[in-house]
Amino acid sequence: MADRDEPEIIGRRVQRLRAERGLTQRQLAEPAYTPAYISTLEAGRVRASEPALRHIADRLGVAYEELATGRPAHLATALRLRLTDAQRTLATGEAEAAAEQYAALLAEAVEHGLAAEEAAALLGLGECATEAGDLVTGRRRFEEAEQRLGDAPLPLRVPAIRGRAVSHYLAGELRYAVYLLESTLDELNRTGLHDPDALLLLYASVIGPYMDMGAHARAAQAAEFALALAPQVGDPALVARMHRSVARTMLAEGRAAEADASLVKAAELYRQLQIRTELANCHWMRGYLHAQNGELERAEGELRQAHSMLAAQRAALYSSQAAVELADVLHRRGKSDEAAALLHEVLGDLSPERGAVHSAGAHRLLGIIAEDAHDTEAAEEHYVRALSLLERAGAAGDLADLCRMLGDLLRRSGRVEAALDAYRTGLGHRTAPGTTTLGPAPAQPPL
Template structure:
């Protein structure tokens, strides 16, 4: 509802256009003095009064209260749904054009909620295209627009900002954003189940990349406990896809495959092409862990083709690292090298964001392994050192420790014992603490027990720092 002065001017203008006196407009429920006071902007009219006056003036309550014709907001929300469908089934570029038009319309009509939805959609489009600076701007603008709203309403914007930092290799800050929001949701007692599942699901990836397996497993457990209260099937499917990663970290490959099958079925029904591609990627990883390399190659190639068709640059690059490793294990070294040759430096073209440090580090690690298998220890050492530099600045402690071990083993076999010891010490420095403790801040609080329905899995608090 507009401010009283604006509403008063609108009532006065409409009354004049219809040739009504203040008495004629006021009768039979109100007095001419009330209409005079209202038109002067000296009183904030109640909804009941505005509905009465709107009826007398022959317009809708919405138009009198806001100056906007009835149905515009509803039509815009329907168009936003169409844009979301375009993002799910078409290309990010096409969806971005759609969201951009809707953002301009929402701004013209001064519709805050619809502006925020359009900005969130533009953020998702930019994420998929790998334009991280642009994505951060859209998510930040949406969060600012919703700053006066309850935190559950802002959860998608927070999650979007965290994913931007995750893809940029800034894992610790991604965890900080998500943990802070989780704590704020749980601080007052009952948290919103959908917002909590969204945030717990989002924090699993950075936890695992940092080697914080205990925290990742408990975030997955808490998300699973809240899932029965979530009505959005795509959100639940995304949760299963991330939970599968925790199963893999625990060696429970059959459970991981079952979780991915659940997610894949939902994505197929909803025609969510990007998410379906990510499921093929994860299933390829599961097959590779089982030693089923031919099946892994098929799944990963399918994922790569689907993501490349959508111009999802960062996701495509990450799949290419996984696929190249499978090709290496199949003995097809030249194909593997060719596949990752364009990934060796992070893409800093997007406004200076150091995008892709984690998968660039993964590409150097892979080339180091190939160089070792080809009997080229000097080249292998160069790739391992470069991988360490990239992973250290990204905060991917688990991957960094693994590369330190590979480098230490290489140096030890070459008789360079002191250098090998230095590499091992560096790796131990990123593994010395129990997973998920001192590399992060205090663990986020668990939901209030009443937030989990009776009969759901028992929840335990996330581990506190030692």
């Protein structure tokens, strides 16, 4: 009964439809009601019961839903089917086409007051913008989606919150991204809303920021919880995302074979689901894994495939990130000129507000290439730029190592005091506890 227009609106609608069909009030009322009742209803002076509206709808030849709300029959169902189509378009890497579909769906949902479908369209537009590298627009769309859901249960708002967190993470705002994810996990666990899908999405999403911040113990714990939750989750795309995220912690712990097995599982699920961007990310991570094992030829093949797939899909930000990993492998294989050209191209696409950690990675690698070419001045410039980006992002995991590299460079060039300063800075980051919020780690969910 709550999802109905006000009596005045329904009354005018009944009057209009009756006039269009050439019916009198008596003809509309018979045999169950009186002409006076129809007159009172059309004037908006009575709130018709559901049986009365169903009788009138039947006499007018329209669906009850259309008479009560003004929406065409089964509109919400049709919109949800089209939302699925738009999601499939985005999965195949056609972000621009998907954005057009979502925009049209959003307009229809707004016109007919369908809040849930409106939020879903906004969420899709946020994903499209993020994939295209427009993090500001993506974040705004995720915020709007969360607002449209209003007082909906927290598990329903989790995808929008996660989208906001990812946009902050990709912009290099690691600490705030972790705050969003951790506080949501705490609220879910504290209030007893133990929705497996929502929990798995959050735990899988927090692993990347944890790793970049050097909070490896928390990343490993999140991975452990995610693996335990997976059997309770029916969405294969979500399970695939979990496997891809968990592989990163396994790799950091030296469990290369298990990491590769997780990536193989993820890639197979993404192939079945035809989600090309995530499949490309699996190739990217397998390339990184092979590089860590010293299998540079295999690493180059995987990373070239990832970069090619992402570039073809115009996933600008992810493409640039994969390019940094590819450049590292190219340099290690003696193809430094190609690596440097690729990195300069990447830096044209990235910025401190858009991919700060990978911008830092590009400058770090350009510094190494310059140092190998005995260009100390250029090397120092790139290392300093990388340090600035990592400090702004709070990426403690990479800061200590970069400080050591800068210190070694300064020491070799005879600048001992400057080198000591760099080493001290690095030690400060190395000994930092790696805490990510002011409070403890999120509580363990019931598993």
